[in-house]
Amino acid sequence: MSPIVYYGAVINPVSLTSLKALPRCLLAVASTGNIDWIVEDVEDSMVQETMAAHGYIDVDVVCLREGEFLMPGFFDTHTHAPQVPNMGSGQQYELLDWLENITFPMESRFSDPEYARSTYPSVVRRIIDSGTTTCCYFGTIHLEATKILAEIVHESGQRAFVGKCNMNQNSPAHYIEPSADASISATKTLFSHIKQLPPHPHSAEPLVQPILTPRFAITCTSALLKSLGELAASDPNLRIQTHVSENPDEPSKIAFTMSLFPECSSYTGVYETYGILRENTILAHGVHLNDEELALIAKRRAGISHCPTSNFNLNSGVAPIGLYLDRGIKVALGTDVSGGYSPSILNAIQNASIASKVIAMRHRGEAAAPGAFSNRQLSVASLLYLSTLGGAELCNVEKSVGSFSTGMSFDALVVSVRNDAGNPAMWGSDSAPRDLAGMLEQFFFTGDDRNISRVYVQGKLIGGTVFTR
Numbered sequence: 001m002s003p004i005v006y007y008g009a010v011i012n013p014v015s016l017t018s019l020k021a022l023p024r025c026l027l028a029v030a031s032t033g034n035i036d037w038i039v040e041d042v043e044d045s046m047v048q049e050t051m052a053a054h055g056y057i058d059v060d061v062v063c064l065r066e067g068e069f070l071m072p073g074f075f076d077t078h079t080h081a082p083q084v085p086n087m088g089s090g091q092q093y094e095l096l097d098w099l100e101n102i103t104f105p106m107e108s109r110f111s112d113p114e115y116a117r118s119t120y121p122s123v124v125r126r127i128i129d130s131g132t133t134t135c136c137y138f139g140t141i142h143l144e145a146t147k148i149l150a151e152i153v154h155e156s157g158q159r160a161f162v163g164k165c166n167m168n169q170n171s172p173a174h175y176i177e178p179s180a181d182a183s184i185s186a187t188k189t190l191f192s193h194i195k196q197l198p199p200h201p202h203s204a205e206p207l208v209q210p211i212l213t214p215r216f217a218i219t220c221t222s223a224l225l226k227s228l229g230e231l232a233a234s235d236p237n238l239r240i241q242t243h244v245s246e247n248p249d250e251p252s253k254i255a256f257t258m259s260l261f262p263e264c265s266s267y268t269g270v271y272e273t274y275g276i277l278r279e280n281t282i283l284a285h286g287v288h289l290n291d292e293e294l295a296l297i298a299k300r301r302a303g304i305s306h307c308p309t310s311n312f313n314l315n316s317g318v319a320p321i322g323l324y325l326d327r328g329i330k331v332a333l334g335t336d337v338s339g340g341y342s343p344s345i346l347n348a349i350q351n352a353s354i355a356s357k358v359i360a361m362r363h364r365g366e367a368a369a370p371g372a373f374s375n376r377q378l379s380v381a382s383l384l385y386l387s388t389l390g391g392a393e394l395c396n397v398e399k400s401v402g403s404f405s406t407g408m409s410f411d412a413l414v415v416s417v418r419n420d421a422g423n424p425a426m427w428g429s430d431s432a433p434r435d436l437a438g439m440l441e442q443f444f445f446t447g448d449d450r451n452i453s454r455v456y457v458q459g460k461l462i463g464g465t466v467f468t469r
């Protein structure tokens with residue numbers, strides 16, 4: 001890959017309350033796929049001189065047009081690859097009935113590796129073209145199908161964490177692992193398989209990595225959770241993903257959960273007891289957490305994958321994300337397909353905004369502490385953060401991806417709100433300068449795949465309308 005320089009509008013997340021909107025930025029990507037240097041404001045007439053000052057002579061410059069901007073790629077911190085074929089089905093159910101009637105029957109089809117081989121390529125393509133550069137994938141219980149998923153993700157060039165579900169109880173006969181030992185053994189085999197995929201020579205960590213994936217407490221015996229905790233202890237860098245306190249159906253079953261784990265004081269406490277609650281644990285949903293659980297999550301530096309589309313769609317509830325942020329808990333966004341009906345983080349952004357407004361409406365007129373997020377709507381800066389850098393923090397990769405700065409991987413999107421992107425919601429003038437922060441907001445609330453022209457991971461073009469056409 002040759003070095004390349006981008007000139008034009010760049011959006012960069014800074015914090016939960018601020019972003020940088022840079023209309024004339026010069027950003028250089030080295031042949032390694034890492035960002036070599038950035039100059040935030042360069043006049044047209046100074047582009048060549050600025051490049052020369054950095055030793056960039058005869059290097060290609062991509063000039064972004066009016067209505068186009070660069071931003072870091074999206075993080076989907078929670079999705080289920082085998083459920084993508086089910087998107088939009090079964091919305092009459094709540095969680096446990098939905099699992100039984102819709103989800104487990106679909107997932108069990110992946111016992112056939114051929115089904116995985118024919119299904120997963122379009123799943124991964126769809127997710128990449130939605131702008132997701134890093135994805136946390138739940139596979140199924142099947143070793144072969146999940147190996148295939150990891151291989152397909154690896155071939156695609158996406159950055160990802162891929163896990164095989166562990167479930168050896170309270171699951172239907174057609175979709176359950178025979179024992180804790182069998183579950184652990186298949187998990188270890190998957191991890192070895194993923195670890196032998198050729199690493200990218202210049203990425204700080206391999207693009208595709210394994211992730212420990214106990215589905216949720218109800219489907220794992222104590223013996224299985226204990227072994228999973230031991231596996232986690234053997235590798236502090238291993239990421240962990242699971243579900244927690246998602247649906248009111250579950251708290252009503254909490255007595256059942258607690259009867260399975262009488263030694264634990266709460267749902268989150270189950271994960272704590274078995275050593276799988278730690279700084280690289282991604283807890284999906286967390287809609288109905290009590291104070292004690294929040295304190296535990298904060299203490300362990302674990303985080304929440306906020307999946308608002310799914311939380312609405314399965315009637316799970318509205319997660320008080322502002323409160324979690326005030327408690328110092330890491331939060332990022334997840335699509336949770338097919339609890340959520342869209343593979344796009346844009347849709348998660350839209351529903352995260354609506355969810356925060358629902359909570360704000362309930363507290364209309366109440367005084368809020370200055371700078372607090374609780375009971376307030378999320379700003380565009382917060383939504384950007386949760387969908388990019390916040391995702392990187394949740395996955396513990398924020399030093400190398402999630403925002404733009406020198407030395408970090410170039411995982412990026414070229415967004416177009418131009419007329420030729422073909423999204424009529426954004427028709428405007430392509431010749432007059434548009435307000436950059438305004439373009440970001442419009443993209444967040446009315447954008448879709450048509451507006452994502454290029455998707456880069458580690459400097460390589462892997463998706464977007466330009467790639468797919």
Ligand SMILES: Nc1nc2[nH]cnc2c(=O)[nH]1
Nearest residue numbers: 080215216243310336339
């Ligand atoms: N949304 C959701 N919640 C779960 N809890 C356990 N499994 C699942 C799943 O597949 N989706």
Ligand SMILES: [Zn+2]
Nearest residue numbers: 080243284336
């Ligand atoms: Zn899920």
